[in-house]
Amino acid sequence: MVGVLIRMKLAVQRNSMSGQRAAQMIFGGGVGLALAGAVVLLAGRDYPVASLRFDLLGAALAVWTAGWLVGPALFGGGDETLRPEYFSLQAMSPRVLTIGLAAASFIGVAPAVTVVALAGLVVVATGFGATAVAVVAVILQLAFTVIASRLVTAALGQVMRSRTGAALAALVSAAVLAALHSGWVLSPLAGAMLDTGFPGVVAGWVRALPSGWGLTAVEAAARGDWLVAAAALAGLAALGVGCLYGWAVLIQRRLTTRRASGRPARAATDRWVRGPVTAVAARELRTYTRDLQRFHFVCFALAYALVFCLLPLAAGTTVFLPWTGLLFAVWVAAISANLYGDDGTELWAKIMIPGAIRYDVRGRQLGWLLIAAPPTVLLTVGLVVASGHHEVWLWLAALIPAVLGGGAGGTVLVSVLRPVPLGDPHRRGGNLLDNGTDFAQVLLMLILTAASATPAFLAVRQGPIWAGPLVGVASGVSLAWLLGQIAIARLQSIAPDLLLRLRSGTRPERKRPTIIAAGLPGRPAGLQQRPQPDLGLRRLGLDLAPAGRRAYVVASLTLCWVPLVAQGVVPAIMLSTGEINRSWFVALHLPESLQWPTIIVMIVIGLVLLTTGLGIGLHYLARSRRPVA
Numbered sequence: 001m002v003g004v005l006i007r008m009k010l011a012v013q014r015n016s017m018s019g020q021r022a023a024q025m026i027f028g029g030g031v032g033l034a035l036a037g038a039v040v041l042l043a044g045r046d047y048p049v050a051s052l053r054f055d056l057l058g059a060a061l062a063v064w065t066a067g068w069l070v071g072p073a074l075f076g077g078g079d080e081t082l083r084p085e086y087f088s089l090q091a092m093s094p095r096v097l098t099i100g101l102a103a104a105s106f107i108g109v110a111p112a113v114t115v116v117a118l119a120g121l122v123v124v125a126t127g128f129g130a131t132a133v134a135v136v137a138v139i140l141q142l143a144f145t146v147i148a149s150r151l152v153t154a155a156l157g158q159v160m161r162s163r164t165g166a167a168l169a170a171l172v173s174a175a176v177l178a179a180l181h182s183g184w185v186l187s188p189l190a191g192a193m194l195d196t197g198f199p200g201v202v203a204g205w206v207r208a209l210p211s212g213w214g215l216t217a218v219e220a221a222a223r224g225d226w227l228v229a230a231a232a233l234a235g236l237a238a239l240g241v242g243c244l245y246g247w248a249v250l251i252q253r254r255l256t257t258r259r260a261s262g263r264p265a266r267a268a269t270d271r272w273v274r275g276p277v278t279a280v281a282a283r284e285l286r287t288y289t290r291d292l293q294r295f296h297f298v299c300f301a302l303a304y305a306l307v308f309c310l311l312p313l314a315a316g317t318t319v320f321l322p323w324t325g326l327l328f329a330v331w332v333a334a335i336s337a338n339l340y341g342d343d344g345t346e347l348w349a350k351i352m353i354p355g356a357i358r359y360d361v362r363g364r365q366l367g368w369l370l371i372a373a374p375p376t377v378l379l380t381v382g383l384v385v386a387s388g389h390h391e392v393w394l395w396l397a398a399l400i401p402a403v404l405g406g407g408a409g410g411t412v413l414v415s416v417l418r419p420v421p422l423g424d425p426h427r428r429g430g431n432l433l434d435n436g437t438d439f440a441q442v443l444l445m446l447i448l449t450a451a452s453a454t455p456a457f458l459a460v461r462q463g464p465i466w467a468g469p470l471v472g473v474a475s476g477v478s479l480a481w482l483l484g485q486i487a488i489a490r491l492q493s494i495a496p497d498l499l500l501r502l503r504s505g506t507r508p509e510r511k512r513p514t515i516i517a518a519g520l521p522g523r524p525a526g527l528q529q530r531p532q533p534d535l536g537l538r539r540l541g542l543d544l545a546p547a548g549r550r551a552y553v554v555a556s557l558t559l560c561w562v563p564l565v566a567q568g569v570v571p572a573i574m575l576s577t578g579e580i581n582r583s584w585f586v587a588l589h590l591p592e593s594l595q596w597p598t599i600i601v602m603i604v605i606g607l608v609l610l611t612t613g614l615g616i617g618l619h620y621l622a623r624s625r626r627p628v629a
Contacts, residue, residue, distance in 0.1 A: 001092065005082060005100035009107050012081050027554070029109040036117035039064070043120035055198040057120050058206035058215045061141075064117055065211035068110075068149040070176045072156075084251050094255070098248035105146050114142055121218055128222030133229055137214030140236040144210060147243040154250040163289075166296040174303035181308060210239055276356075280363020281370060288371055294342065301331035302375060309383070319577055321387040325380030326400055330449050332372045333407030337414040337445040339364055340502065341422050347499045357495065361488045364415075365408045365480060373404055392577055398456040398468030405476025406452020409483025414445050416487045416494075421502045443557065447610065452479050549616055556613030564606020572599050 039060045047053050082104055087097055105111070118138040125134035156169045198206070207216045213232045220228035273279050288294045305328035309320040340347055350356040380396055418441050455475045460468035491498070571585040575595060580588060587598035 001096055001100045002103040005104045006107055009081050009104045013108070025109055029113060032110065032113035033116060036113050036119075039117045039120045040123055043123040051203065052198070053124060054215060054219055055203050055206060057124060058203075058212040059198075060120070061118070061215065062206060062209055062211045064114070065145050065148075065209075066176065068114070068145050069152045070173055072149065072153040084255055088255050094248050094252040098244060098251055101251075102147055102150070102244055102247070105150055106142075111142065111146055114145060118142060118214070121214055124215075125218045125222065128218075130218050130221035130229075133221040133233070134214075134218050136233055137217050137236070140233060140240065141211075141214040144236050144240040144243065147240055147247065148210075151243045151247045151250070154247055154254065158250055158253060163292065163295055166292045167299045170296050170299035171303045174300045175307045178304045178307035179311060210236070213239075276359035277363045277366060280360055281366040284364055284367025285370060288367075291342070294336075297335040298332060298371065301328055301335060304328075304331055305379070318387045318389065319574060321383040322380065322389045322392045322396065323573070324383050325376040325378070326396065326403060328379055329372055329376045329400065329403045329407060330446065333368075333403075333411055333449045334442045334445040336368060336407075336411045337418075337441055338420050338422075339411060339415040340498065341415065341419040344422065345499060345503050347495065347502060351495050351499065357491050358488050361412050361484055361491065364412055365484050368411055369404060369408050372407060376400060376404065389577060394465065394468055395460055395576070398460050398472035399453045400472070401469075401476040402453045402456040402472040402479075403449055403476070405478070405480040406483075407449050408480040409487075410445055410448040410452070410479075412487040413483045413490075414441060414448070416491045416498070418444065419498065419502065421504075447614075452476070553613045553616050556609040560606045560609035560613065562606070563602040564610065568599055568603035568606055571595075572603075575599070 039057070042060055043053065043057045045053070047056075082101060084097065084101065090097075092100075115138065118141055121137050121141070122131060122134040125131050156165075156172075158165075206212050207219075213236050217229040217232035217236075220226070220232065273282050288298060305324050308327060309324040312318070312320050350360050377400070380400065384390065384392065384396070420441060452475065453472075456468055456472035459471035463471070567586055571587045574580045574585070574588070587595045587602065590598055
C-alpha cells in the first residue's frame with residue numbers, strides 16, 4: 001500500500017504540474033532552497049563565541065520546524081493531494097492508511113528542501129567527528145518534522161469543528177504570521193546576542209525543544225557523551241512514532257464523524273430587517289457566526305492586528321497601538337474577498353430571481369461593514385486612549401472611513417472578478433484548514449484597500465485640518481458605491497459563467513478563431529479553433545507575455561512592498577507621530593533634511609514597481625482575451 005500511494009501521489013503531481021501551480025512550486029522551491037542554503041552557511045561560519053554556532057543553528061531549526069507545524073494553518077491546510085476521504089470505502093485499517101499517507105508525505109519539494117536545511121547538522125558535526133550521528137539525526141528529525149506537521153494540521157482541523165476551536169486556530173496562525181512581520185522591532189536584541197552569545201535560558205530552550213534534539217545529539221557526540229546522544233536520538237524516534245499514532249487516531253475520527261458547519265440554525269427574527277438589502281445583510285451576519293471558515297477568518301484578522309501592534313511593546317515602543325483598528329479593517333477586507341466562492345453554487349438563486357443581484361451585492365456590503373466597522377472603531381478608540389497618542393486622531397478620522405469604504409466595495413468586486421471555487425459547504429472535505437486561500441486574491445485586496453486611503457492621506461498631509469476627515473468620508477462612500485456598482489454590472493453580465501466556474505472549478509473558455517488562408521495543404525479555408533494557452537498563466541494575465549516580462553511582474557509585485565511599506569509608509573508614520581525607532585529604516589539613518597525626501601523616493605519606487613507590474617499583467621490579460629484574426 002505504501003508503494004501504491006507513493007506512485008499515486010507522483011502521478012497526481014505529474015499530471016497537475018502546469019501553469020500557475022508549476023510556477024508556484026518552482027518559485028516556492030527556489031525560495032525554500034535559498035533559505036535552506038542560508039541555514040547551511042550559518043552552520044559553517046566561525047563565530048567569536050564558540051557556542052554561538054550551535055545556538056544559531058538550533059534557533060534556525062526551531063523556526064524551520066515551526067514553519068512546518070503552523071504553515072499549513074496559514075497557507076491552506078497542508079498537502080491534500082491524497083485525502084483520507086478518497087480511501088474511506090477501501091478495505092484497509094486506519095493504521096495502514098496512515099502509514100501509506102505518511103510515506104507519501106515525504107514525496108515533494110518541501111521535504112527535499114528540508115533535507116538541505118537539516119544538512120547543517122552534518123556541517124557542524126564534520127569538525128567534531130560526529131558525522132554518523134548527524135546523518136541519523138537528519139533522518140529522524142525529518143521524519144518527526146513531516147509527521148508532526150500532519151498531526152498538527154489534522155488536530156487543528158478537528159479543533160476547528162467548534163467556534164472556540166476555530167478562534168484558537170486563528171490565534172495560533174495569526175500570532176506566528178504577525179510575529180514574523182513585526183519581529184524586526186526586536187532586531188537590537190538579536191544584534192546584542194550575536195556579539196555576546198545567547199543567554200543561558202534561551203540557549204537551553206533552543207536545545208530542549210524537539211527541533212533541537214538532533215543538535216543535542218550531535219553536540220553530545222562531539223564531546224564524547226554517547227549516552228546523551230543516544231537518548232536524544234531515541235527521543236526523536238519515539239516522538240515520531242507517537243505523532244504517527246496520533247495522526248492515525250485523527251484520520252479515523254475524520255472518516256467516521258460528520259463535519260460540523262458551525263452553530264445549529266434556529267429560527268431568528270431580525271427586527272431591523274426592512275427590505276431585501278437588510279435581509280441579505282442579516283443573512284451575512286448569521287453566516288459569519290455559523291460558518292466556521294468565515295468565523296475563523298475574522299478571528300484571524302483580529303488576532304493578527306493585536307499581535308502585530310502589541311509585539312513592539314517588548315522593545316518599549318507604543319507607536320503601533322493606535323493603528324490596530326485600521327490594520328484589522330485592512331486584513332478583514334483582504335480575507336473576505338471570496339464571498340461568492342465561499343457560498344458555492346448558491347449563486348443560482350440570484351440568477352433565477354430578477355433584480356436579486358443588485359440587492360445581494362449591496363446587502364453583502366452592508367453585512368461586511370457591520371462586521372468590520374464596530375471592532376475597528378472600538379480598537380482604535382480604546383488603544384489611542386490607552387497609549388496616549390492623541391496626536392493621531394486626525395489621521396485616524398481620515399483613514400478609517402476611507403479604508404472601510406474601500407473594503408466594502410473591494411470585497412464584492414474581487415469576489416466577482418477573481419473567485420476561488422470551494423464547492424458547496426456541505427460537500428467540502430474534512431480538513432477545515434483546506435480553505436483554498438488564493439494569495440493573489442489577498443494581495444489584490446490589500447492593494448485596493450490600502451490604495452483607497454491615498455486621497456485621505458494626501459488631504460491630511462497637504463490640506464487644512466478639516467480636509468482629511470471630510471475627504472476620508474467622501475472617498476469611502478464613493479468607493480463603496482462605485483466599486484459595488486461595478487460588481488453589480490459585472491455579475492449581471494457573467495452570472496451564468498461564474499456559476500459554471502463555481503460548480504466545476506474551471507473557467508469557461510471563449511472560442512478564439514484564427515483565419516487560415518485557403519489553399520494550404522491539409523488545411524481547409526475558413527476558421528480554425530486556436531489552441532488555448534495555459535489556464536494557470538492566463539489566470540494571471542501572463543499567458544502571452546515573454547519570459548522576461550513574466551519574471552518582472554512576479555518580482556515587482558513581490559518586492560514592491562519593501563520600498564512602499566517597509567521603507568516608506570512605516571517611517572513616515574514614525575516621523576509623523578514622533579515615535580522613532582531607527583532599526584533598518586534607511587531614511588531614519590540619514591540627516592533630518594533628507595529623511596522626508598528619501599521616504600518620498602521609496603514610496604515612489606514602490607508605486608512604480610506596483611503599477612508597472614499590474615499594468616503589464618493587465619495588458620496581457622486584455623490581449624489574451626481579444627479575438628485573433
